[in-house]
Amino acid sequence: MSEPILEVKDVGCSKAPGQPIFEHVNFAVNDKDIIVLQGKSGSGKTTLLKCLAHLNLYEGQILYRGKPPQSYGIPIFRTRVLYVPQRPSLLPGTPRDFLNTISGFSSRSTKSGWFSKSHEHDSEHHGNGVSTTAIDLNGPIEVSKEWGIEEELWDRNWSELSGGEGQRIALATGVGLGNAEILLLDEPTSALDAGSSEMVEKYILNEVKNKGGALKAVVWITHSADQGKRVGDRFLRVTAGGIHEERGLEEA
């Protein structure tokens, strides 16, 4: 088997000192994996996804293609291992603002040779001296149109979109920019009707399994057993003591 894309080594996260949510989490994300993340409500599924995207403090080690996120620069890393929030309505500004922000990071990674160079000090300060150029923003907009989203919605504030519109736009951003290698999906279709949900699922599955594009794997939180069965080929359960691979989807 080829090298894992992401390795999670003895990762733990706490609410406060001495109050762990989970500890000793170990697993790897491989090419073409669609991993369904299970666990009781409050077990730490969202927290774990945020750790994977370096959006939460954690103990232990996360390696992306063999190197820690810092070596790529955290903003760039986050465009490659992209967390798609459950409630994008909480984001500031409009979807187009969000797209412009992350496409700026994405284009820097392209120009600077993402896989070949180390940016030890490229952090939140965007200070690695690599210039930013606009990249094609049409990808996400075109994907969202396929999912029934008119372009004008990209210029509305997130807070003024319906839950389902916001979710489809956030997902279309992740899929359509063409830079994410791993999407971390946090109940991505919880606000969609069954038909829209299955359309989005099929699109993402096809991208991972058949397209041979940038998107290589997905870690997917869902509370729907039916959806888990439709999309998943690996099933991991989060508990306070760690993470366990299961043969199939079990009741939480």
Ligand SMILES: Nc1ncnc2c1ncn2[C@@H]1O[C@H](COP(=O)(O)OP(=O)(O)OP(=O)(O)O)[C@@H](O)[C@H]1O
């Ligand atoms: N910012 C925070 N500060 C303190 N505690 C937090 C914070 N975020 C989450 N928690 C706590 O961490 C635990 C795990 O929360 P998390 O949202 O990761 O669980 P979950 O498995 O995704 O839950 P659900 O299935 O209900 O969405 C919960 O006890 C939650 O209250």
